[in-house]
Amino acid sequence: MENRSLVTISGHTKDKIMYLIQMAREFELHTNRKLLDGKVIATLFFEPSTRTRLSFETAANRLGARVIGFADPKITSGTKGETLKDTIMMVSNYADIIVMRHYLEGAALYASEVSPVPIVNAGDGANQHPSQTMLDLYTIYQTQGTLENLNIYLVGDLKYGRTVHSLLTAMRHFNPTFHFIAPDELAMPDYYKMYCQQHGIRYFEHKDFDAETIKDADILYMTRVQRERFTDLMEYERVKDLYLLKKDMLSLARDNMKILHPLPRVNEIEYTIDDTPYAYYFQQARNGLYARQALLCDALGITLEEVRNDQTIQR
Amino acid sequence: MIVQEMRVAAIKNGTVIDHIPSEKLFQVVNLLQLEKMEAPVTIGFNLRSDKMQKKSIIKVVDKFFSDEELNQLSVVAPNVTLCIIRDYKVVEKKPVTMPEELINVVKCANPKCICNNEPMKTRFRVLDKQEGILQCHYCNKELLLQQVKLL
Numbered sequence: 001m002e003n004r005s006l007v008t009i010s011g012h013t014k015d016k017i018m019y020l021i022q023m024a025r026e027f028e029l030h031t032n033r034k035l036l037d038g039k040v041i042a043t044l045f046f047e048p049s050t051r052t053r054l055s056f057e058t059a060a061n062r063l064g065a066r067v068i069g070f071a072d073p074k075i076t077s078g079t080k081g082e083t084l085k086d087t088i089m090m091v092s093n094y095a096d097i098i099v100m101r102h103y104l105e106g107a108a109l110y111a112s113e114v115s116p117v118p119i120v121n122a123g124d125g126a127n128q129h130p131s132q133t134m135l136d137l138y139t140i141y142q143t144q145g146t147l148e149n150l151n152i153y154l155v156g157d158l159k160y161g162r163t164v165h166s167l168l169t170a171m172r173h174f175n176p177t178f179h180f181i182a183p184d185e186l187a188m189p190d191y192y193k194m195y196c197q198q199h200g201i202r203y204f205e206h207k208d209f210d211a212e213t214i215k216d217a218d219i220l221y222m223t224r225v226q227r228e229r230f231t232d233l234m235e236y237e238r239v240k241d242l243y244l245l246k247k248d249m250l251s252l253a254r255d256n257m258k259i260l261h262p263l264p265r266v267n268e269i270e271y272t273i274d275d276t277p278y279a280y281y282f283q284q285a286r287n288g289l290y291a292r293q294a295l296l297c298d299a300l301g302i303t304l305e306e307v308r309n310d311q312t313i314q315r
Numbered sequence: 316m317i318v319q320e321m322r323v324a325a326i327k328n329g330t331v332i333d334h335i336p337s338e339k340l341f342q343v344v345n346l347l348q349l350e351k352m353e354a355p356v357t358i359g360f361n362l363r364s365d366k367m368q369k370k371s372i373i374k375v376v377d378k379f380f381s382d383e384e385l386n387q388l389s390v391v392a393p394n395v396t397l398c399i400i401r402d403y404k405v406v407e408k409k410p411v412t413m414p415e416e417l418i419n420v421v422k423c424a425n426p427k428c429i430c431n432n433e434p435m436k437t438r439f440r441v442l443d444k445q446e447g448i449l450q451c452h453y454c455n456k457e458l459l460l461q462q463v464k465l466l
Contacts, residue, residue: 084433105425105427105456110435
């Protein structure tokens, strides 16, 4: 049987990405369906992630599937010494598809190699988080009407932030210009700068974060500078407030500019910005639902054509 | 050359691993677990060589190595020559080259990789044979050949 698992979208072609965006668009138009009626979806969270889990479970529920699983690794038999393979083999007897989050890198790929049912990666350590990337791409497409030729500004933790790395690699098909704004300690790793060079992606690096720097942005992608990332806490105290977005920094912004953030936000976007037309992070989170509906259906072998001709739409 | 060969006695049947860089010899000995062998093993250390300044050589009687063992060998000492001997004659001579993929040969350096936390085979892509760069199939971390630990 063809392995329909979704471990990463880094290998997806441009056509495949656009196909999934079209499918997510169908789910945005008609969210509630019975397309997965009779299916059982397992959500195995070996590491807690409330947002991602709620989003996947909502996606499953709104398509009529039933959900089993666990949200807290403390209650799983992994703590009793069971291997990941055994857990996957056991659950695959019950479920049609397994959504899994794991703290170890490569866990989803390994699970997809041993599992008789498709695996959807909901994050494996610092490695991959494809549903986040998919919802980011969908949001950019939704707000700009295209993915082509955009100016994308990435701000904050560019060293450890896997969302920004995945976004960067997925955008390689669309001729983007990237701007990296980060403190030295959290700068974009050389590996990804080399990746940009190899794929002809233009990029610029900035230390300053002000109205002038971001005036040409189509997308301003904010991330959280996390205290636990710093070896030197003095350095953290020094830089933690340098990369906060304040309302007056939007004075020169383009009309089409949208601010995204993978959430949770702490203080990196001033709360008064929420009421401006630039703020888009809550809609972005909502798009996670449509993107995950598309990813679940695709992994279960349901085509865009079938989604478009779906007779189970609940009106 | 003949004199050189005679210094480490000829064998009737078995395997000769030639052109081992001398500094790698004892690693190869460990890797092939020669200390556990019952059959006669001849080891020549720091011999003169036309190709290399100093080489080492191992002759093992009645032993023919599996492909898996040879893949491991390619990681420790790339470019050694392997001679299969039958009835005092070299019936096959092949350079040991690194495969495109190493399965269950080396250990991933990333403690948070699934392959270090689950009873499973490790798997590495060989990205660059010249520079000796490997990449873990699971966590995608890159690894330099000089730094690898064998399983």
